[in-house]
Amino acid sequence: MKSYIIKRTLSAIPLLLLISFLCFVFINLIPSDPAEVALRVRQTPVITPEAIEQVREEMGLNDPYLVRYVNWLLDCLRLDFGVSYTNPSRTVLGEIVRCLPATFVLSMASLVFVIVLSLPIGFLCAVYKDSLFDRVVRGIVFMTTAMPAYWIGLLLIWLVSIKWDLLPTSGSGTIKHLILPSFTVSLTYISTYIRLIRNNMLENMKEDYVLYANARGLRQRNILIRHILKNSLHTCIVAIGMSVPQLMAGTIVVENVFAWPGLGKLCITSIFNRDYPVIQTYVLLIGTLFVVFNLLFDIIQSIADPRLRREVS
Numbered sequence: 001m002k003s004y005i006i007k008r009t010l011s012a013i014p015l016l017l018l019i020s021f022l023c024f025v026f027i028n029l030i031p032s033d034p035a036e037v038a039l040r041v042r043q044t045p046v047i048t049p050e051a052i053e054q055v056r057e058e059m060g061l062n063d064p065y066l067v068r069y070v071n072w073l074l075d076c077l078r079l080d081f082g083v084s085y086t087n088p089s090r091t092v093l094g095e096i097v098r099c100l101p102a103t104f105v106l107s108m109a110s111l112v113f114v115i116v117l118s119l120p121i122g123f124l125c126a127v128y129k130d131s132l133f134d135r136v137v138r139g140i141v142f143m144t145t146a147m148p149a150y151w152i153g154l155l156l157i158w159l160v161s162i163k164w165d166l167l168p169t170s171g172s173g174t175i176k177h178l179i180l181p182s183f184t185v186s187l188t189y190i191s192t193y194i195r196l197i198r199n200n201m202l203e204n205m206k207e208d209y210v211l212y213a214n215a216r217g218l219r220q221r222n223i224l225i226r227h228i229l230k231n232s233l234h235t236c237i238v239a240i241g242m243s244v245p246q247l248m249a250g251t252i253v254v255e256n257v258f259a260w261p262g263l264g265k266l267c268i269t270s271i272f273n274r275d276y277p278v279i280q281t282y283v284l285l286i287g288t289l290f291v292v293f294n295l296l297f298d299i300i301q302s303i304a305d306p307r308l309r310r311e312v313s
Contacts, residue, residue, distance in 0.1 A: 005299055012295050019287040020076065024069050027280045035061060037274045038085050076284065082277035086270070092277045095266060096285065102172060103255070103262030107247040109182035114189045114243065121190075122197025123229060129202065141191040149250065153184040153257040170259035181258040185250055189243055196239065200232035207231075237301045245289035 035055035039047050056062055060071065075081070081092035125134045144152070160180060161169040171177050204210065205228060213223045252264030259265070263282060270278035 004302060008295055008298060012291050015291055016288060017073075019291065020073055020284060021069065023280055023284045023287065024072060026283075027276055028065075030276070032274060034085075034276055035059060037276065081281040084270075084278055085275045086273045086278075092281045095278060096263070096281060099261060099263045099266045102260060103248055103251055103264065106178065106182055106185065106251050106255070106260060106262060107244065109178050110186035110189070110247050110251075111240075111244065113183055113186035114193060115240075117186075118190045118193035118197060122194040123201065123224075125194060125198040126201035126205070126228075127224060134198075137194065141194055144187050145191045147187075148253075149184055149188065150253045150257050152187055153181070153254055156180050156184060157257075172260055177258075177260075181251075181254050181260050184257075185247060185254050188250075189247070193236065193239070196236060197229075197232060200235055201228050204228045204231050234301070237297055240297065242290070242294055242297070245286060245293050248289060249286045 033052065033056075035052045036047060038055055038059070039051060044051065060068060063071070079093055081096070084090050084092055084095055121137060125137050128134055157169050157180065160166050167176050167180050168174075210223060210228060213227055214220075248263070251260070251262060252267055254260070255262045255264035256268050263285075267279065267282045269275075270282070
């Protein structure tokens, strides 16, 4: 088991390097000159070729491509992501640290909605297969999966905040401000997990151990919860692990709809201002989170599932 963990951890390093290289390449493919953008953001009255050349020299843009990448990567390993073009007095790391807690709170609240709602609904859909409840839920799941998050958010603002006057339309600071954006982010994932839990339970109901449990005279409730549901959740562990970075990445639109002061709002603002260091760091952070959480929950699944333990031992 220890060798498997070491092997999986080492295999993640080349993937992280590839993500960092692609992030560096794609940002540098943008046609705008970063030096000129920096001068415009600093509101330089007259932008001359000499001023652009001077800023390019200061930013190291005249160095060879691979040298620039290696220097940038080494700076990232030291948590030095550069300085924001919009506000040169602030570092990119400082901006990320300032906005990260709000996005983390929003993502965790969304994850709570996903677990609390999808688990019992998916369970009931499997138990009462093809009933009216199951059909209605599947119809709602189909519709919510097809709806974009920003449209759901606007509908919720119109209905809950404007028509019913129950919750604030935007901002942060209280639990009331958190409910609408977190539910909007979680709605698509709730639909996904309802389908996943339902389908897994229906497959497990056909297994031999369910037949033997019924033959032994075990209570149907115990069979459903302690055996079928428990075995159906094993395949959800890695999916939940991937959902955490997906939730953080998925807040980018919702945060702007609800004016939530997190990483998503920072990223959109940076895109409009062409604040390349912030955009580059945001993409690198999200890519790293995907790799780390995938690795972490893959290891957790191999520990929790005896079949996988035998395979990796």
